[in-house]
Amino acid sequence: MLTELKREAYEANIALPKQGLINLTFGNASAIDRAQGIFAIKPSGVDYAVLKPEDMVLVDLDGKRVEGDLNPSSDTPTHRRLFLAFESIGGVVHTHSSCATAFAQAGRAIPIFGTTHADYFAGDVPVTRKMTADEIASAYEWETGNVIVERFRDLDPADYPAVLVNRHAPFTWGPTVAKAVEAAVATECIAHMALMSLQLAPQLEVIETELLNKHFKRKHGPDAYYGQKKA
Numbered sequence: 142m143l144t145e146l147k148r149e150a151y152e153a154n155i156a157l158p159k160q161g162l163i164n165l166t167f168g169n170a171s172a173i174d175r176a177q178g179i180f181a182i183k184p185s186g187v188d189y190a191v192l193k194p195e196d197m198v199l200v201d202l203d204g205k206r207v208e209g210d211l212n213p214s215s216d217t218p219t220h221r222r223l224f225l226a227f228e229s230i231g232g233v234v235h236t237h238s239s240c241a242t243a244f245a246q247a248g249r250a251i252p253i254f255g256t257t258h259a260d261y262f263a264g265d266v267p268v269t270r271k272m273t274a275d276e277i278a279s280a281y282e283w284e285t286g287n288v289i290v291e292r293f294r295d296l297d298p299a300d301y302p303a304v305l306v307n308r309h310a311p312f313t314w315g316p317t318v319a320k321a322v323e324a325a326v327a328t329e330c331i332a333h334m335a336l337m338s339l340q341l342a343p344q345l346e347v348i349e350t351e352l353l354n355k356h357f358k359r360k361h362g363p364d365a366y367y368g369q370k371k372a
């Protein structure tokens with residue numbers, strides 16, 4: 142069932158270690174078939190080196206396992222929450238890539254210091270609030286999705302394909318899971334650049350709106366908004 146979707150999710154998952162975004166078995170990727178309301182996600186705890194397309198687990202948007210003998214990723218509820226909230230996305234990626242995770246652990250957004258960042262994101266890469274003790278103790282992975290959706294109340298996920306979950310790590314997304322992988326690469330790249338820029342110039346200011354606007358719209362089209370939900 143949904144062989145092509147599993148293949149797409151598999152290719153995205155094995156791309157993560159190849160891009161240097163993965164340590165051990167941290168991280169996972171998923172791809173959704175919107176017509177059937179089913180997504181394919183990495184099985185929990187499986188080493189990327191031995192992963193196969195047929196290992197991908199199929200889960201529906203009610204959270205029910207539709208196909209697969211292995212347990213779906215422990216982050217499955219977060220992926221599901223994002224697929225339900227952001228109807229335009231086709232794939233989700235979660236990594237613990239070092240520089241982006243450093244910002245997440247520090248509870249800091251990744252500031253937009255340059256055009257590399259502005260080509261990809263319509264502003265700072267946002268960070269969520271800390272989760273409450275109750276949220277952590279209850280449905281942790283579902284609540285992780287909730288704090289992401291809360292942070293995007295006034296942001297368009299198409300303009301900001303990434304978020305840093307406070308004290309956890311980045312989640313990224315895109316119209317396809319391949320684009321979500323690209324967003325994960327871009328997020329780690331600009332986080333690394335931002336860290337180095339802050340070492341060189343601790344008082345560095347974010348770039349001016351005109352330059353942000355120029356670069357973001359150049360890449361995403363003249364009607365692209367930045368910093369606010371599309372009307």
Ligand SMILES: O=C(CO)[C@@H](O)[C@H](O)COP(=O)(O)O
Pocket residue numbers: 166167168169183184185186187213214215216235
């Ligand atoms: O967020 C985390 C751990 O904090 C996850 O990325 C796990 O590291 C991977 O879990 P599985 O997908 O293997 O269940």
